[in-house]
Amino acid sequence: MAHQEEVKQFQTLMEDLDDSLKETFKNVHQGNPTDTLVRFLKARDWNVSKAHKMLVDCLRWRIENGIDNILAKPILPAELYRAVRDSQLVGVSGYSKEGLPVIAVGVGLSTHDKASVNYYVQSHIQMNEYRDRVVLPSASKKHGRYIGTSLKVLDMTGLKLSALNQIKLMTVITTIDDLNYPEKTETYYIVNAPYIFSACWKVVKPLLQERTRRKIQVLQGNGRDELLKIMDYASLPHFCRKEGSGSSRHIGNGTTENCFSLDHAFHQRLYNYIKQQAVLTESVVPIRQGSFHVDFPEPDPEGAKITKKIESEFHRIGDKNGLINSLNGLKVDG
Numbered sequence: 302m303a304h305q306e307e308v309k310q311f312q313t314l315m316e317d318l319d320d321s322l323k324e325t326f327k328n329v330h331q332g333n334p335t336d337t338l339v340r341f342l343k344a345r346d347w348n349v350s351k352a353h354k355m356l357v358d359c360l361r362w363r364i365e366n367g368i369d370n371i372l373a374k375p376i377l378p379a380e381l382y383r384a385v386r387d388s389q390l391v392g393v394s395g396y397s398k399e400g401l402p403v404i405a406v407g408v409g410l411s412t413h414d415k416a417s418v419n420y421y422v423q424s425h426i427q428m429n430e431y432r433d434r435v436v437l438p439s440a441s442k443k444h445g446r447y448i449g450t451s452l453k454v455l456d457m458t459g460l461k462l463s464a465l466n467q468i469k470l471m472t473v474i475t476t477i478d479d480l481n482y483p484e485k486t487e488t489y490y491i492v493n494a495p496y497i498f499s500a501c502w503k504v505v506k507p508l509l510q511e512r513t514r515r516k517i518q519v520l521q522g523n524g525r526d527e528l529l530k531i532m533d534y535a536s537l538p539h540f541c542r543k544e545g546s547g548s549s550r551h552i553g554n555g556t557t558e559n560c561f562s563l564d565h566a567f568h569q570r571l572y573n574y575i576k577q578q579a580v581l582t583e584s585v586v587p588i589r590q591g592s593f594h595v596d597f598p599e600p601d602p603e604g605a606k607i608t609k610k611i612e613s614e615f616h617r618i619g620d621k622n623g624l625i626n627s628l629n630g631l632k633v634d635g
Contacts, residue, residue, distance in 0.1 A: 304339075304342065311338045311349050311352060314353045315338070315353075321364055322361070322364070324369075325369055326360055328369050328430075329359070329360070329363070331433060331434060331438050337449075338352070340449070340485070341359075341483060343512070344484055362481060362598070366594075366595045368426065368595075371593060372427060372431060372434065372575055373575065374579065375572070375575045376423060384415035385415065386424075386563040387561075387563075388411060388412045388413055388414055390408075390456075390561040391404065391405065391425075391428060391561065392538075392560030392562075393405070393432075393436065394536055394560040395536025396440065396532070396536055397452055397532045397536070398531060398532060398533070400448050401451050402432065402436050402437065402451040403452050403538065404432075404453045404454070405453075405456065405538035406453060406454070406455045406456065407561055408456060408457055408460060409460035409461070409493070410456070410459040411467070412467075418470055421470060423593040425474050426477065426595065428571070432451065432485075433485070436451075437451070450487040451486060451487065452487055454528065455489060455491050455492070456492055456538070456540045457492065457493050457494045457498045458493040458540060460495050460497050462497065462615055468608060468612060472608050475600075475604065476597075476599070476600040476604060479600075480598055487516070488518060489517045490520055490527075491517065491519040492523050492528075492541060493523050494519055501610075501614045502519065504611075505610055505611060505614075510603075525537065525543070538560055
């Protein structure tokens with residue numbers, strides 16, 4: 302294995318962790334500690350001391366915010382969780398031919414306006430933890446080899462200038478992922494990209510690290526033909542199933558084929574799992590309604606720079622189209 306020396310150094314440093322950090326590390330690595338160290342090393346360009354600091358910070362964040370118990374904290378009542386699912390469009394549509402989970406994200410049509418920011422962050426972290434503790438280990442078992450990453454298909458249908466409203470929340474979520482769940486996505490496939498995305502992509506692409514840039518593929522139209530090379534039709538996200546370009550939020554037989562819907566098999570399994578975990582722990586701590594508060598990390602300088610670039614590009618497009626008036630008074634920080 303390349304970079305063996307860095308991995309060995311990292312392993313030695315990890316031996317000095319205190320017991321509480323070692324305990325939460327088990328939930329992170331799920332029986333694959335070396336592969337996990339490699340992820341953090343990749344995220345810090347194989348710099349051992351930086352990767353070690355990143356992982357220790359991640360483990361402390363988990364302990365301080367009770368992340369190990371987040372899969373026993375259902376968002377209640379169910380109507381509120383349905384509202385979150387209807388406005389934070391994400392789901393697992395199936396698996397690639399190589400066994401990687403296919404995560405679909407409705408970037409353009411997500412409104413994040415039916416609940417407080419804390420519920421959206423809680424739901425996002427729950428999906429990350431369920432992916433890492435349940436979905437990926439079961440995929441690994443099924444295929445008889447370690448599977449530690451997924452594919453993401455990002456649907457840009459409906460992306461508008463008003464997306465600026467959500468930039469603070471999206472920055473929080475991407476920062477949580479960058480710092481605590483690095484290198485979990487093999488490839489990002491962008492589909493149904495409107496002009497506004499293409500314009501932003503032009504200015505953001507040069508700012509991305511080469512490692513990240515290589516992972517992003519912008520496909521033509523809804524990407525159906527390209528995606529069918531790596532997954533079966535049954536695993537295609539619903540918005541990629543139409544022949545030719547274009548997308549629909551509700552293609553297929555109602556909500557059961559819409560992988561964003563709470564009625565989809567994946568979300569039913571996830572929500573039932575969280576409720577079952579809650580029952581198991583209820584004898585110790587009664588279930589309370591209310592969101593699960595997580596400390597929001599500061600974005601790194603590179604992430605902040607990209608956010609600023611996206612904001613300025615959105616404003617430039619607004620000026621160009623004479624739409625900037627509709628954005629006046631918009632509070633990105635509020």
